[in-house]
Amino acid sequence: MADKGRGFNALLxxxxxxxxxxxxxxxxxxxxxxxxxxxxxxxxxxxxxxxVRLMGGSFQTRSLEQLGPKExxxxxxxxxxxxxxxxxxxxxxxxxxxxxxxxxxxxxxxPERDTAGDVLxxxxxxxxxxxxxxxxxxxxxxxVCKAAGVNAKSAAPVAVVGALADLQDxxxxxxxxxxxxxxVNDGIExxxxxxxxxxxxxxxxxxxxxxxxxxxxxxxxxxxxxxEEAAYILLNNLGIKVKEGERWRTISELSEEEKKKLLxxxxxxxxxxxxxxxxxxxxxxxxYNLLREDRRxxxxxxxEFGYLLNSLGRTGRAALGxxxxxxxxxxxxxxxxxxxxxxxxKIRDSLNKVLNVPGAVARHGNLVVIRGEGIIDANLxxxxxxxxxxxxxxxxxxxxxxxxxxxxxxxxxxxxxPETLVRRGISAGNIMAASASRLGGQGGGHPVxxxxxxxxxxxxxxxxxxxxxxxxxxxGQGQAEA
Ligand code: C5P
Ligand code: C5P
Numbered sequence: 001m002a003d004k005g006r007g008f009n010a011l012l013x014x015x016x017x018x019x020x021x022x023x024x025x026x027x028x029x030x031x032x033x034x035x036x037x038x039x040x041x042x043x044x045x046x047x048x049x050x051x052v053r054l055m056g057g058s059f060q061t062r063s064l065e066q067l068g069p070k071e072x073x074x075x076x077x078x079x080x081x082x083x084x085x086x087x088x089x090x091x092x093x094x095x096x097x098x099x100x101x102x103x104x105x106x107x108x109x110x111p112e113r114d115t116a117g118d119v120l121x122x123x124x125x126x127x128x129x130x131x132x133x134x135x136x137x138x139x140x141x142x143x144v145c146k147a148a149g150v151n152a153k154s155a156a157p158v159a160v161v162g163a164l165a166d167l168q169d170x171x172x173x174x175x176x177x178x179x180x181x182x183x184v185n186d187g188i189e190x191x192x193x194x195x196x197x198x199x200x201x202x203x204x205x206x207x208x209x210x211x212x213x214x215x216x217x218x219x220x221x222x223x224x225x226x227x228e229e230a231a232y233i234l235l236n237n238l239g240i241k242v243k244e245g246e247r248w249r250t251i252s253e254l255s256e257e258e259k260k261k262l263l264x265x266x267x268x269x270x271x272x273x274x275x276x277x278x279x280x281x282x283x284x285x286x287x288y289n290l291l292r293e294d295r296r297x298x299x300x301x302x303x304e305f306g307y308l309l310n311s312l313g314r315t316g317r318a319a320l321g322x323x324x325x326x327x328x329x330x331x332x333x334x335x336x337x338x339x340x341x342x343x344x345x346k347i348r349d350s351l352n353k354v355l356n357v358p359g360a361v362a363r364h365g366n367l368v369v370i371r372g373e374g375i376i377d378a379n380l381x382x383x384x385x386x387x388x389x390x391x392x393x394x395x396x397x398x399x400x401x402x403x404x405x406x407x408x409x410x411x412x413x414x415x416x417x418p419e420t421l422v423r424r425g426i427s428a429g430n431i432m433a434a435s436a437s438r439l440g441g442q443g444g445g446h447p448v449x450x451x452x453x454x455x456x457x458x459x460x461x462x463x464x465x466x467x468x469x470x471x472x473x474x475x476g477q478g479q480a481e482a
Contacts, residue, residue: 007127016168018104018122019051025081025102026057032078037063037318038382039309040136043162044085045318046325048152050158063318065379068442068453069089071198075099086137089123090444092116106140108132109445110165110410110429124179124229132446133170134178138162142183142294156187157290157302158325164288165306167386170419170448174285175199182306184288194289194303199259201251202307204287208236208248213266215344219282220391226348229377238265250296282390298337299324308336311343314379348385350376361393365467368393370402378404378412384449389416396420399428400469401463406453413452415444422447427471434472435465 026033031052034046045061052059062082063072064212075082076098088095088105089112095103096117101336103123121446122144125133135143142159163169164178171177175195176184189192198204198354203212207274210231213224224231235242238261242249254262288302299305312321313457323332352377354360362369369389370376376384385402394400399417406412413436417428428450436452438463443452454462 001090006104006129011122011127011129012147014127014141015140016104016147018120018144020292021102021120022048022051022083022103022144022255023055023148026055026059028059029081029101031057031059032080032082033059033061034075034082034084034087035063035138036059037065037320039087039165039306039313039321040108040138040162040344042309042313042318042321042462043138043165043325045307046322047138047145047150048083048085049154049326051145051148051321054148054150058135061319061322065314070150086140087366088119089121092119092121096120097325105228106137108140108146109211118305125441132181133168133175133447134410135180136163136166136168139180139183139434143179152186153163153190153192153292153419154204155188156183157192157292159183159189160288160290161302161309161325162194164303167449169286172282172285173426176286176288183472188408190290192290194291195286196289196447197284198285198287199251199262199283200285200303201283202301202304204304204376205250206296206298206304207250207287209240209242209251209254209384212251221266224266224269226352235262235387236267238262247284252295252353255311272445298340308340310383311340312336314383315339315343315476327459346377347380347387350380354384355389364463365401366397367467368398368400368469369463370400372402374403374405375404375410376404378406380404381412381414385414385416386449389418394418399426399466401466403459405456405482409456410441411456411459413454415445415450415452415466416469417448417450425476429474431466431469434469438465 024029027029033045035041049059053307065160072091073092079101081101082099083104085106087107089107089109092112096119103119107123111123111125122140124131129135138159142155145155160183163176169176173448184193184195202214203213210228213231214228216225236295238411240258271306290300293299298308308322312318320332320336324336354370357375381402381404396418401412402414415432417426427447428448429445432450432452436443436454439454439458441452441454445451
C-alpha cells in the first residue's frame with residue numbers, strides 16, 4: 001500500500017490528527033456523532049463512540065438518512081463539537097465556517113472540492129485512494145481509533161462489518177482489498193477475524209440449509225428463491241442431510257464434498273437458462289467470520305451482522321445497532337433480530353411486487369428502469385436496488401435506475417453500475433449529479449452506487465438525460481458538467 005506512492009502516511013497522519021482533535025474536544029464537551037443510517041454509518045459511529053469512551057468523554061449519537069438542506073441547516077445550529085461519519089464530504093462548502101464548536105468529517109464519498117476550509121476532513125480521495133472499494137467510513141474511523149489506542153480486538157470486527165455492508169467487496173472473489181485488507185489482517189492477527197473461501201449464502205451460520213438457499217440474496221436461483229419446499233426437495237435429491245438428529249444443519253457445517261455436490265446441483269438449475277454464465281455464478285467467495293461471536297449468532301458472519309445493522313438503520317433503530325457494535329447483546333440483540341425479520345419480509349414484498357407488477361421493470365437501451373413509485377418504500381429503495389443489481393436481469397452494460405416516491409413532489413432514485421461499466425468510464429455518481437442538477441434536483445455518490453432526488457414531473461426527462469450521458473461517457477466523450 002504505502003509503496004504505491006500514494007499518501008498512505010499522510011492518510012495515517014490525518015487520522016492521528018482527527019484523533020487528537022476528538023480527544024481535545026472530548027475533554028471539554030459532549031461530542032455529537034452524526035452518522036449516516038446505513039451499516040457503514042452505524043459501524044463508523046460506534047467506532048468513534050468507542051474512541052470517545054476510551055478518552056473518558058461522553059457522546060451522543062444521531063443517525064440521518066441524508067444530509068439535505070434541512071439537515072445542513074440544523075447542523076449549523078448545533079453547539080457541541082460534531083463528528084460526522086459516512087457523510088459530509090459532499091457538503092463541505094456549506095458546512096465550512098458554520099460549526100462554532102468544531103467539525104470533523106470522516107467520509108469516503110467523493111469530496112465536493114479540494115479544500116475543506118475550517119473542517120477537519122478524513123477522506124481517502126484526498127490521499128489517492130478510492131472510497132468505494134479501498135476503504136469505507138468505518139475503515140477510516142478504525143484508523144482513527146487504532147492511532148489513538150482503542151483496542152483493535154473490539155474495533156477491527158466492527159470495521160470489517162461496515163466495509164462488507166457497504167459492498168466494498170464487489171469483485172469476483174468477494175474479497176476486501178487494499179486498505180480494507182489491512183483491517184482484516186489486524187483482525188486475523190488478533191484472532192478475532194477469520195477470512196476464508198466458502199459458500200456465500202446468507203445465514204451460513206444460522207439458518208437451516210433449505211431456508212438459506214430459498215432466501216438467497218446473491219442471485220435469484222430458478223425455482224428455489226422464495227420456495228423453501230423446493231430447496232428442501234433439492235437437498236434431498238442431492239443426498240445432503242438437512243438434519244443432525246433433531247437439529248437443522250447449517251451451510252457452515254457441510255463437508256467439502258457436500259458443498260461441491262450442492263454447487264453442482266445449483267448450477268444445473270441455471271443451466272437451461274443461461275449456459276454461458278453458469279460458471280460465473282457468484283456462490284463462492286471470501287467469507288469473514290467474527291470469532292468472538294457465538295456460532296449460530298447472526299453476528300458471527302460479518303455480512304449477516306452488516307445486514308442486521310442495515311435493517312436497524314432503515315427501520316429507525318440505528319441506536320440499537322450502535323449498542324450492538326459496542327458489545328450489548330441479550331434482549332437488544334433479540335429485538336434487533338426481530339426487526340431484521342420484519343425488514344426482510346418488507347424487502348421480499350417489494351421485490352415480489354417489482355417483479356410482478358406489469359411495467360414495473362422497463363428497459364430503455366442499456367438502462368434497466370425500476371418504476372417503484374407506489375410499490376417500494378423510499379427507505380427500502382437502496383437495498384432493493386442492490387439486490388436487483390445482482391440479478392440476472394442485469395448484463396455487464398446495464399445501468400440500473402430505481403425510483404420510489406420520496407415526497408409528494410419528488411422521487412428518490414438509486415442507481416447501480418457494474419464495475420465493467422465503471423471501467424469503461426461510466427460513473428453512476430457523475431451521471432446522477434449531472435442529470436439531477438439540470439432538472440432542479442440533486443444527485444451524487446460513488447461510480448458503482450449513486451442516487452438522486454428529482455422533481456416527479458421530470459421523470460421522463462431524467463431518464464433521457466441519463467441515457468444521453470451514458471452514451472456520451474461510453475463513447476469516450478466524457479460526461480456533461482452538472
Ligand atoms: O452513502 P452510500 O455510500 O452510503 O451508499 C452506500 C450504498 O451504496 C451501500 O449501501 C450499497 O448499497 C451501495 N454500494 C454498492 N457498491 C459499492 C459501494 C456501495 O452497491 N461498491
Ligand atoms: O440511497 P442509495 O444507497 O442508493 O445511495 C447510493 C449513494 O448515492 C450513496 O453514496 C449516497 O450518498 C448517494 N446519494 C446522493 N444523493 C442522493 C441520494 C444518494 O449523493 N440524493
